[in-house]
Amino acid sequence: MSDQPPESAVSLPLPERIGASRPPKSSTLEEEVTDLFGQLRDRLLRYLLSIGLPLQDGEEIVQEAFLSLFLHLQRGRSRHNLRGWIFRVAHNLALKRRTQAGGSFRSPADPAEASGDLLADPAPNAEDQMASSQEQRLLMAVLQAQPEQDRRCLALRAEGLSYREIAETLGISLGAVSHLLTRSLARLARASER
Amino acid sequence: MAADGELSAGRAERLQKHLSACWECRSQTRELEEAIGDYVRLHRRRLDPMLPPAAGPRALLKAQLSELASSHTSRSWSWFDLSAWRRGLVAASAICIAIAIGLLTRWEWAARELRPDAPGVPVAIPNARLTPGVAVATSREEVCRESPPKNKMVPVSVQRRVFQAYGIDSADPGAYEVDYLITPALGGSDDIRNLWPQSYAATIWNARVKDALEDRLRQLVCTGALDLPTAQRDISRNWIAAYRNYFHTDRPISELSP
Numbered sequence: 001m002s003d004q005p006p007e008s009a010v011s012l013p014l015p016e017r018i019g020a021s022r023p024p025k026s027s028t029l030e031e032e033v034t035d036l037f038g039q040l041r042d043r044l045l046r047y048l049l050s051i052g053l054p055l056q057d058g059e060e061i062v063q064e065a066f067l068s069l070f071l072h073l074q075r076g077r078s079r080h081n082l083r084g085w086i087f088r089v090a091h092n093l094a095l096k097r098r099t100q101a102g103g104s105f106r107s108p109a110d111p112a113e114a115s116g117d118l119l120a121d122p123a124p125n126a127e128d129q130m131a132s133s134q135e136q137r138l139l140m141a142v143l144q145a146q147p148e149q150d151r152r153c154l155a156l157r158a159e160g161l162s163y164r165e166i167a168e169t170l171g172i173s174l175g176a177v178s179h180l181l182t183r184s185l186a187r188l189a190r191a192s193e194r
Numbered sequence: 195m196a197a198d199g200e201l202s203a204g205r206a207e208r209l210q211k212h213l214s215a216c217w218e219c220r221s222q223t224r225e226l227e228e229a230i231g232d233y234v235r236l237h238r239r240r241l242d243p244m245l246p247p248a249a250g251p252r253a254l255l256k257a258q259l260s261e262l263a264s265s266h267t268s269r270s271w272s273w274f275d276l277s278a279w280r281r282g283l284v285a286a287s288a289i290c291i292a293i294a295i296g297l298l299t300r301w302e303w304a305a306r307e308l309r310p311d312a313p314g315v316p317v318a319i320p321n322a323r324l325t326p327g328v329a330v331a332t333s334r335e336e337v338c339r340e341s342p343p344k345n346k347m348v349p350v351s352v353q354r355r356v357f358q359a360y361g362i363d364s365a366d367p368g369a370y371e372v373d374y375l376i377t378p379a380l381g382g383s384d385d386i387r388n389l390w391p392q393s394y395a396a397t398i399w400n401a402r403v404k405d406a407l408e409d410r411l412r413q414l415v416c417t418g419a420l421d422l423p424t425a426q427r428d429i430s431r432n433w434i435a436a437y438r439n440y441f442h443t444d445r446p447i448s449e450l451s452p
Contacts, residue, residue: 030259189229
């Protein structure tokens with residue numbers, strides 16, 4: 001009998017705890033916000049790109065979110081879960097930007113755009129590389145067929161957010177996050193079996 | 195959820211016992227773990243090449259933070275902490291700055307007079323003295339020549355000035371969006387006199403409703419049913435009244451839907 005520890009159905013990388021449970025590294029607020037930018041910028045920008053935001057808009061929203069964080073902290077507001085706070089602000093700004101753009105973004109995840117070059121495994125063996133690329137194209141197609149909210153949950157989880165942080169970012173319940181993640185991963189798992 | 199510590203100790207223990215005994219469940223769990231691995235690799239491989247280096251954005255953020263921090267610090271300076279010649283220098287600089295930004299200063303003085311008593315009160319209709327509305331395009335051909343332009347993001351420094359003018363500098367700017375009164379799709383300018391803080395707290399007369407009005411007005415203008423100056427005047431005077439007029443309703447259409 002295996003001693004494998006129990007896992008929830010979905011256990012993407014565990015989030016680091018930022019904010020309430022850890023004192024700021026830097027003595028000044030500017031340094032603290034800059035440190036957080038260093039930790040979270042790539043994750044935040046990757047999430048914004050994954051939901052279809054153009055790169056330039058994504059960069060602007062990341063800047064705006066961190067400036068809002070500075071003002072938030074400067075006013076002595078809550079330091080509870082700053083990572084969740086900043087993802088929520090950026091997500092809401094992205095939705096607003098999408099509304100202004102006429103309700104749709106061009107998704108960078110279109111299967112046609114996701115070329116073999118982009119998805120190719122850097123394995124030396126050409127056959128392995130082709131097989132891996134085909135698997136990933138299939139996975140991408142399954143991913144693209146999923147409802148938008150499912151894809152958002154997956155992307156946020158892949159960026160290290162906890163269930164609770166995802167729920168707060170998307171404004172849905174904890175149970176809904178669990179349901180959406182389990183459902184979408186089950187679909188991806190079925191696709192991998194084919 | 196167990197991995198996040200969201201399950202009670204009792205439920206987590208029951209889950210562990212069940213998994214120990216259930217081969218099928220463990221097999222399914224492994225399949226899901228593999229799917230997670232595949233997804234995370236795909237997510238990273240697809241998006242990481244698109245990320246530009248962080249150094250430039252980081253430097254930009256630092257510069258903007260310094261500007262924000264210095265503007266905050268300057269408010270807490272004590273005049274009497276400065277030596278006489280420095281006080282003179284500061285006074286001279288202040289006079290020069292005041293002259294250089296005369297128009298802006300006048301605008302902001304007007305803003306102070308008109309600040310609401312309670313900072314942070316949701317703004318549904320812009321103050322006509324602060325935000326009379328400014329248009330750059332004055333002909334139907336200019337507006338209707340191409341597909342409607344996107345609203346450009348308002349720079350943070352301009353947003354701050356708008357918030358301060360409306361007396362919501364102590365409220366959470368995240369609760370507001372700085373919006374164009376006359377939308378660029380109707381020839382509106384990005385002049386500060388065409389910008390106002392629209393509250394996210396507004397549940398009925400909100401940004402989506404105003405967007406619908408903008409679409410309707412542009413459609414009317416571009417089909418020749420309405421002249422552009424009238425559309426610009428109506429939306430800038432009172433956009434809610436304009437909505438009621440052009441949609442022939444007292445409440446937003448979306449509110450009336452079941």
